[in-house]
Amino acid sequence: MQYASWMEATGEGFISEILKAAQDPNMISFAGGLPAPELFPDQALQRCFQRVFEEQGKSSLQYAQTAGHPQLRQWLAQQHQRNGKPVEAEEIVVTTGSQQGLSLLAQTFLDPGDVVFVETPTYLGAIQAFQGFRAQLMTIPCDEQGIIPEELETMLKQVTPKFLYLIPNYQNPSGKIMGLERRIALLKVAQAYDLLLVEDNPYGELRFEGERYPNLIDLGDQVIYLGTFSKVLAPGLRVGYVVANPDIINHLCQTKEGVDLHSNNLTQRAVLEFLNEGLLPGHILKLCTLYKERREAMVQAIEKYLGDDVDMIIPSGGLFLWARFKKINNSFDYVQETIRQNVLYVPGALFYPDGRVTSEVRLNYSCSTPETIEEGVRRLARAVRV
Incomplete structure (x- = not known):
């Protein structure tokens, strides 16, 4: 073949x-x-699925909006800020796990040969997603807190990437966490060079000790944020999401239409039931x-x-x-x-x-x-x- x-x-x-x-x-x-x-x-989720079938059975089995179940998007919007401002549901698309979010970003933004900056080391699934669209991945030197802003600026003077992909919280694979001062310094560099940041945060809620830091998207406007319920609820549900400005979300939805039309409608509603019961914390x-x-x-x-x-x-x-x-x-x-x-x-x-x-x-x-x-x-x- x-x-x-x-x-x-x-x-x-x-x-x-x-x-x-x-x-x-x-x-x-x-x-x-x-x-x-x-x-x-599993017992709580079984109850949530059963309730969806009893109360929303027909509509939960029908085709749905590409961007995701409206009430779930609204719940997610209430959990986030973008550059200090409340997030609207129109700034969120629900994905089939955050891995699909990476793939949609790659398909939407990358032409063959485009450069993507990544941490040293970085997530294997991101490497696969970006290289699948023939991107050229360039590693940025890191220390115990991740990306070194001065090294990033040096690279930006030589190369213009489509975006920088990073995992600030308990990074995969290194487990490192980026401190607040480092986050602010990184965002200053990104703003100065008009650099788009893709912030992947599957693990941020799994904090054992130490201080909780604001997400990059909380602090800056040039950030696309990927979230997921895989690590905090169950990966088999395959419910993730992307937060970004409405123009980016619209383009991601255009891409997603050609991939799967929409993520699982039934599961989105059951996850929302779980969240509305207040069980997640x-x-x-x-x-x-x-x-x-x-x-x-x-x-x-x-x-x-x-x-x-x-x-x-x-x-x-x-x-x-x-x-x-x-x-x-x-x-x-x-x-x-x-x-x-x-x-x-x-x-x-x-x-x-x-x-x-x-x-x-x-x-x-x-x-x-x-x-x-x-x-x-x-x-x-x-x-x-x-």
């Missing part, structure tokens, strides 16, 4: 591979970004309590079994711990051995679009019990010391 040329360059997606590996009952997977299934509010508190415990278990297990052989960034929220092996050169070289040991991580090289070799790995702690985490890290230590 004669597939598009870009598919030959990407090969089979590693995301699909790690999701497959997670299905093996003998495998301890630290590779996926999976929430804890035991905390899925308590549910998020449960998630944060459990994930903090599991993060601590992973940190302790790494210290116990790997000790000084690993440097790690201990996150104050989110789902991931970023680690670097000191005594190996390429973490990709050990993937097959970790599979033989029935444990799986994501090699760090996949998060760098420039193809660099690295000994870093991303480890997920949210989907494993403390006991499983300890056993998994023990297997991991055995694998990398073979």
Whole structure:
């Protein structure tokens, strides 16, 4: 078959591979970004779906607005500000997960060869979405708080990108969080160079400790914001959204019409029922309590079994711990051995679009019990010391 040329360059997606590996009952997977299934509010959601069927059954099964269920968009608008001003429902489009938001942005904004700035490292799913439309990804140097504004300005003097994509809160894969002063400095650079920012925030509500910072879109006007219920409710619902100015939203809706007409109408209404019951804050508190415990278990297990052989960034929220092996050169070289040991991580090289070799790995702690985490890290230590 004669597939598009870009598919030959990407090969089979590693995301699909790690999701497959997670299905093996003998495998301890630290590779996926999976929430804890035991905390899925399945009973509450069943009640919400049932209520939608009883009260809105016919309309919930019909075609719907491309931009999303109006009442859900209104609820979302009430949760956000854009440059200090209230957000209107017309500034929101509901997407099939925030991953579709990335794809819609790529399809709407990018021509082949266009430049996109990204963090170093950055989210693998974003790399796939942007490279799928043949964008050229350029990495901006980062420190412990993410993008370095001076480095960004240096790059902007040389190259004009379509936008900068970043995850300020508990970044995937590094787990870093951007401080308030850094956010303000970054926005000043963006304003000076008329740079569009794409702010992806799947993990911002999963805060274990530390200060809560305003989103970039709260502080500046040149921001497109991506949100999702995947990490705070359930990923199988596939409900995400984009916040942006009405002109951008209209263009995204034009793109979305040709993709799926609209996201799942029934599920949007059931999610709205859940939100209107006021259940989300308590549910998020449960998630944060459990994930903090599991993060601590992973940190302790790494210290116990790997000790000084690993440097790690201990996150104050989110789902991931970023680690670097000191005594190996390429973490990709050990993937097959970790599979033989029935444990799986994501090699760090996949998060760098420039193809660099690295000994870093991303480890997920949210989907494993403390006991499983300890056993998994023990297997991991055995694998990398073979």
